[in-house]
Amino acid sequence: MPLTGSDEFAQMSSAMVYARDRLTALLGELRYQATHDELTALGNRAQFIEKLTEALAEGEPPLAVVLVDLDGFKDVNDSFGHEIGDRLLRTVGARLHRAAGRGDVVCRLAGDEFAVLLQDVGTQAEARQRIDALMTNVARNVDIRGRNLHVAASAGFALAAPGTATVVELMRDVDVALNAAKAAGKGAVTAFEPAMREATQERTELSGDLVTALTAGDQMSLAYQPIVDIASGRILGVEALVRWQHPTRGPISPVVFIPLAEATGLIVPLGRWILGEAVRQLAAWRTEFPDGYPLTLDVNISAEQLEDPALVGEVLSLIDETGIDPGRLVLEITESALVQDLDAALRRLRQIKAMGVRLALDDFGTGYSSLSYLKTLPVDILKIDRSFVVDLEDDGPGAAMMKGIVELGAGLGIELICEGVETVEQRRRIASAGCRMGQGFLWATPQTAPAISEMLRWGVLGPADRPADRPADRPADVKELPSSAAALPAQRSRAEDRETP
Helix, strand or coil, X not given: CCCCCHHHHHHHHHHHHHHHHHHHHHHHHHHHHHHECCCCCCECHHHHHHHHHHHHHCCCCCEEEEEEEECCHHHHHHHHCHHHHHHHHHHHHHHHHHHCCCCCEEEEEECCEEEEEECCCCCHHHHHHHHHHHHHHHCCCEEECCEEECCCEEXXXXXECCCCCCHHHHHHHHHHHHHHHHHHCCCCEEECCHHHHHHHHHHHHHHHHHHHHHHHCCCEEEEEEEEXXXXXXXXXXXXXXXXXXXXXXXXXXXXXXXXXXXXXXXXXXXHHHHHHHHHHHHHHHHHHCCCCCCCEEEEECXXXXXXXXXXXXXXXXHHHHHCCCHHHEEEEECHHHCCCCHHXXXXXXXXXXXXXXXXXXXXXXXXXXXXHHHCCCCCCEEEECHHHHHCCCCCCHHHHHHHHHHHHHHHHCCEEEECCCCCHHHHHHXXXXXXXXXXXXXXXXXXXXXXXXXXXXXXXXXXXXXXXXCCCCCCCCCCCCHHHHHHCCCCCCCCHHHCCC
């Protein structure tokens, strides 16, 4: 029956109260979803920014902002699946929440990155002490479905007194500090310093300049360092090395721009350009010196190039275009270029090998698993790292190791090249150990293509007339950018004559 009078009014009032309560609950739920992370139930980025804004605006005591990033988390997902990875993230979030102070704020920003707002932190030493306690609590093994997983994390932090920094500035600074911590190695904790910001800005500018350099066509060039027969001094080949002549900064060292290219993804187009220019120059030398041919050309291949499915086709196209003998092209790889996906790398290397191109394992002796790689890699040449040459003595562990490497190469049918030979005495010692080929400043610094042509006309390179214990002068064609280099990830560190993708 239809309601009338007071009964109808009561029902309408009840419906309105219910609707109001329901709307309030829905708004609260939406608010929670907007400010909290669904996986860990911690606050999300929006809540962290809100809390940080309030702390800076309300004149709270000095505070510290901390970013925590898990080391190797991608490996957990790739190895055990995302379900295990999610459980690990929930565990880390809970540990941070329990270890934080009562007034502190812990949020998950994205992926495996967490943020902590530490209240009432007056000094950097105090902040570091509290952060170390957080990291100690995080870095404990966790058992997930019978898998004992090691947890490691890096952290960057920045201090702020209320009224002295904005939210944007603080988040930018702490992100810079986190990048520096991850570059320093696993488990590092790094405080923000103003010099880091300047270095990051310079690095960003240099990244843009590198893009321009790759398209301009007149800033990048190649230098070539001879590989010689130790006994006779005859040039057997050259290694291509990239150089960058910046229009305003002048020469930029490969120590600076090669890691920058790797970090920004520009290493693949840069490596493609180097390979093309070097192979065309080899073809030009073949035409210029038909009687002096064969001359080998070594070109370094980066890890990112080795992952590129187009690499095999690019090498084949260059061989067809230039008509070079593929046996005169040597592609150099390092162990670091193999560790990401060894199976895929082996497939591409075997395809390249099938063309007749030769392969060299560069910096041999510096990695922990070089010997195991020799069982599977189709390499023709081992380039012995300069650290063996520098420390080589007539009688000692170095001499025994060098002789062992020479015997290993002979047994496997692999040629050896000693890198970084700088003195007559070093040449004598590697020759006594049985090494036949060498490369280094003793014979020549990296040279332009015309200079190499002139050397080929000479036919033989003799060591400079200098005392046996004094190394050759380093080339003056490169310079460092210390502030930029400090901000770069420590992915590679090689002598200036060895820097190339």
